[in-house]
Amino acid sequence: xxxxxxxxxxxxxxxxxxxxxxxxxxxxxxxxxxxxxxxxxxxxxxxxxxxxxxxxxxxxxxxxxxxxxxxxxxxxxxxxxxxxxxxxxxxxxxxxxxxxxxxxxxxxxxxxxxxxxxxxxxxxxxxxxxxxxxxxxxxxxxxxxxxxxxxxxxxxxxxxxxxxxxxxxxxxxxxxxxxxxxxxxxxxxxxxxxxxxxxxxxxxxxxxxxxxxxxxxxxxxxxxxxxxxxxxxxxxxxxxxxxxxxxxxxxxxxxxxxxxxxxxxxxxxxxxxxxxxxxxxxxxxxxxxxxxxxxxxxxxxxxxxxxxxxxxxxxxxxxxxxxxxxxxxxxxxxxxxxxxxxxx
Numbered sequence: 001x002x003x004x005x006x007x008x009x010x011x012x013x014x015x016x017x018x019x020x021x022x023x024x025x026x027x028x029x030x031x032x033x034x035x036x037x038x039x040x041x042x043x044x045x046x047x048x049x050x051x052x053x054x055x056x057x058x059x060x061x062x063x064x065x066x067x068x069x070x071x072x073x074x075x076x077x078x079x080x081x082x083x084x085x086x087x088x089x090x091x092x093x094x095x096x097x098x099x100x101x102x103x104x105x106x107x108x109x110x111x112x113x114x115x116x117x118x119x120x121x122x123x124x125x126x127x128x129x130x131x132x133x134x135x136x137x138x139x140x141x142x143x144x145x146x147x148x149x150x151x152x153x154x155x156x157x158x159x160x161x162x163x164x165x166x167x168x169x170x171x172x173x174x175x176x177x178x179x180x181x182x183x184x185x186x187x188x189x190x191x192x193x194x195x196x197x198x199x200x201x202x203x204x205x206x207x208x209x210x211x212x213x214x215x216x217x218x219x220x221x222x223x224x225x226x227x228x229x230x231x232x233x234x235x236x237x238x239x240x241x242x243x244x245x246x247x248x249x250x251x252x253x254x255x256x257x258x259x260x261x262x263x264x265x266x267x268x269x270x271x272x273x274x275x276x277x278x279x280x281x282x283x284x285x286x287x288x289x290x291x292x293x294x295x296x297x298x299x300x301x302x303x304x305x306x307x308x309x310x311x312x313x314x315x316x317x318x319x320x321x322x323x324x325x326x327x328x329x330x331x332x333x334x335x336x337x338x339x340x341x342x343x344x
Contacts, residue, residue: 001073001080001118002025002026002080003027003028003061003079003083003105003109004081004083005025005029005056006027006031008187008190009124009181009230010027010035011040011042011185012184012226012227012230012231013234014043014054015044016228016231017231018047018050020235021235023053024053026057026074027056027057028056028058028065028073039185040054042185057073061105061109062100062101064111073112077120078119078120078238079112079113079120079121080121081124083105084102084155084158085098085102085154086126087151087189088128088152089189090151091149091150092151098154099150099157101154102155103154103161106157110171114169119172119241119243120174121162122173122237122238123158123162124176124230126177127180127223128148128155128297129147129156130143131145131148132148132297135299138259139257139302140302140305140306142252142255163252166246167246170245170247172244172245173243173254174243174244174253174255174256175253175254176255177257177258178225179224179302180225180260180300181225182224183321184328185335186335191266193329195274196273199273199277200277202283204283204285205270205282205283205284207219208266211288219266220265220266220298220299221263221266221298222299222300223259223260223263223302224322225261225318226321226324226325229258232312232315233256233307233314236307236310237254237256237307237312256307258304259302259304260318261314263301273322277326277330
């Protein structure tokens with residue numbers, strides 16, 4: 001069962017699974033949140049053999065999965081939970097429904113897992129649960145969780161719920177924390193498509209930073225990677241097996257960090273995207289990150305040594321990823337301007 005299959009990340013996971021396995025995929029969808037049918041259509045490429053392996057089940061995961069829906073979904077080997085609201089600005093504007101949505105989704109997915117008893121449940125989380133990373137530091141698995149905004153708090157709440165169900169009900173869960181993700185079909189509220197739409201319209205791009213006591217400007221930075229890299233890491237972990245169980249003496253669930261190849265400050269990312277678009281002098285302004293977006297952090301960073309030591313390597317480089325995204329988006333401009341048409 002793949003949740004969030006009509007969302008940006010989930011649709012890339014859907015395509016990656018269908019491309020690299022012979023698995024059958026069951027996807028509960030509502031098309032009421034940020035998921036849209038067109039993502040599934042684009043990712044499926046008209047492949048009838050893929051449609052034969054995909055079953056969509058209409059259902060809202062913010063409500064309990066009722067017995068009829070459970071019967072329709074049936075027994076599954078794996079549950080991969082991408083379904084969550086994910087935009088920080090929206091979480092700040094409307095924190096209560098945002099957090100309630102993500103908490104309800106998590107509990108209902110886990111309650112379904114209590115019934116069908118899958119081999120593994122993969123919970124997709126974020127680097128933001130740890131809060132800001134000091135310069136030169138990358139958070140390792142199970143460092144202190146100190147979220148800064150309602151979005152990261154909702155993901156931290158999901159992790160706490162996962163851990164409780166893992167311990168109390170012996171649900172075989174693994175938590176995967178990832179970095180900032182890019183890719184085709186991304187909502188235009190996210191940074192890379194936002195850069196493209198602003199540059200295409202000749203507008204100034206806001207770059208978040210801060211002015212230090214010495215008067216120097218520090219630009220915010222992230223580790224960016226393609227959504228297919230995350231999907232590939234999930235397949236790697238599922239094929240690896242060996243999910244930690246409380247009943248077997250482990251004191252906490254498995255947690256894995258999936259990271260981008262290098263840290264990139266947001267001004268450098270703007271310039272790289274602009275160059276790919278054929279724009280040599282992009283207009284930008286540095287804005288104080290916390291004053292303009294309270295609850296945001298200047299820098300996030302994760303240590304990816306654990307999964308690397310197991311043998312996982314990202315299939316797509318950052319440079320190739322950005323080139324693919326820019327090329328595809330320029331050829332499909334509706335995907336960066338039509339979001340409001342899909343979600344009034």
